[in-house]
Amino acid sequence: MAELTKELSQVKGEEPAVRGKDVRVHPNPEPTTGKRPLDAPTGTPTVIVDDLHIVYRVYGAATDAEKGNAVNALTRLLKRQGRPQMKEVHAVKGVSLVAYHGDAIGIVGRNGSGKSTLLRAIAGLLPPHAGAVYTDGQPSLLGVNAALMRELTGERNIVLGCYAMGMTPAEVREKYDEIVEFSGIDEFVQLPMSTYSSGMGARLRFAISSAKTHDVLLIDEALATGDREFRKRSEQRIRQIRESAGTVFLVAHDLKVIEETCNRVIWLHKGKMRMDGDPKEVISAYNKG
Amino acid sequence: MSQPESAVADAQAGGRSGQEPLxxxxxxxxxxxxxARPRFPVYLRQLWERRHFILTYATSRNVSKYSSSALGQLWQVLTPLLNAAIYFLMFGLILGGSKNITNYPAFLLTGMFVFTYTQRTVTAGAKSISGNLSLIRALHFPRASLPLAYTIQELQQLAISMGVLLVIVVLTGELPNWFWLMIPLVLLMQTMFNIGAGLVIARMGASMRDLNQLLPFITRTWLYASGVFFSIQDKVVEAAHMPQWVADIMYLNPAASYIEWMRDILIASHNPEWGHNPPPIIWISCVFWAVFALSFGFWYFWRAEERYGRG
Incomplete structure (x- = not known):
């Protein structure tokens, strides 16, 4: 146990330095493009996004000046103004795209350009304000964090997370040992997740969320975390998942990962699509401005 | 250029130049x-397929609720016991109870425990969607799983409070009898009502943020109107000389109906005219509310299924 803690404290120290320098999710994109039916004219569309607009409400976004003291609230009522705490954010403004079986599509853009929102809309988790998303089967977002509870043991969280992703009890039993083994948290599985170091928590979350296979897979931000050894394993796992999935969407800030992984890149800027095409072209344009 | 881009270009131009729209x-x-929102029967089937998630989620919430306290799961028993003690001190001893009610402690505690179950489910249900937006925006499942899980969580708590209640009722001198076998049936009906009410309030709470602030007042009014501390018949008809139909309407309130039936079962002197059986108005009201609330609740919640992620 002491060893593990020591190891993990090193992990946390080295994490920021390593990131962005040497993360290779996919060492060589060429062999896979050969396998993909992408260039074949018969490639069937799996995801169609038709002039999509997403508007969502944000609460508690008031500035300090207008924040909830009673006098302000009363004047607002008298002046018949709406609540300033609620703001509508027009996150995606008219995006259209067609994704085909075998596509691995990277999405780049600045913070707040609507990348995650677009993924959630494709997954069918956010309702469109206008336009529509059509999919073949149920796309799923890789990640199970929201379903887990910090106060519970790793054991219980594995079961809970698997059920949340829609597994059957038989599947959960089948995957349980694999998840524990892959996460490498050993006897910590008996302890509440709140006692885990951040690296261990990330490893367990990754192990759970990557235990399921998907037709259309949406990956939000690079999931490979933890120490060097675990990162290597998780990159390998991501590659497997990606290969077994029909279509992959990947959001990452690490352009190198996108360039190596994807056969097509979409550049979102302030909720609109600025470019859609070959990774090299789009990324060099994105880097220029 | 590879095919996808050209297809997009085709389709984008489609609306204007007559090519195939997306x-x-x-x-x-x-x-x-x-x-797309699935058809209603499909939705119910999907919900059934998620039963393991719903159950595990409910149990997990119950476990994590007390996990940080020293006494842990013991609080599941202690909380209803302490509540019982406070209600009894307050209404039984300080306010002097009620002269017309022979077994006031049993009367009060039955009312309180039964009402608390509905009240807590409704309060929890109101937050079940608005408090879980991150989960709703991350994973795919029929959204009714959440209010359902919250109801089941309260049901698990109720099972323990019921045990406490039965012990106390026997200590106050009531004798166990065959009618006790009806208790699960009454609780089943109340649970059906609670699920329905939880679903309705969950949809309302998803869009009306202020509902959480308003709910305590609503449930408190409901508490006073349901005759938890007093007998509706005594206060309304005998003391206030109002016509009988006013009392009857108050008994039709679902919380009052379930409380009355439970009192009929547990307290021999509660309604000597009917023995341990409930009068027709009570059991008709209980059955009606269970069926109506459950079916309306699922339908009403399902109607907004695709919009819950927006917040």
Missing amino acids: AKLAERYGLRRSI
């Missing part, structure tokens, strides 16, 4: 809207 393309390949 919606048509989707139709041709049999793609479906990713956020």
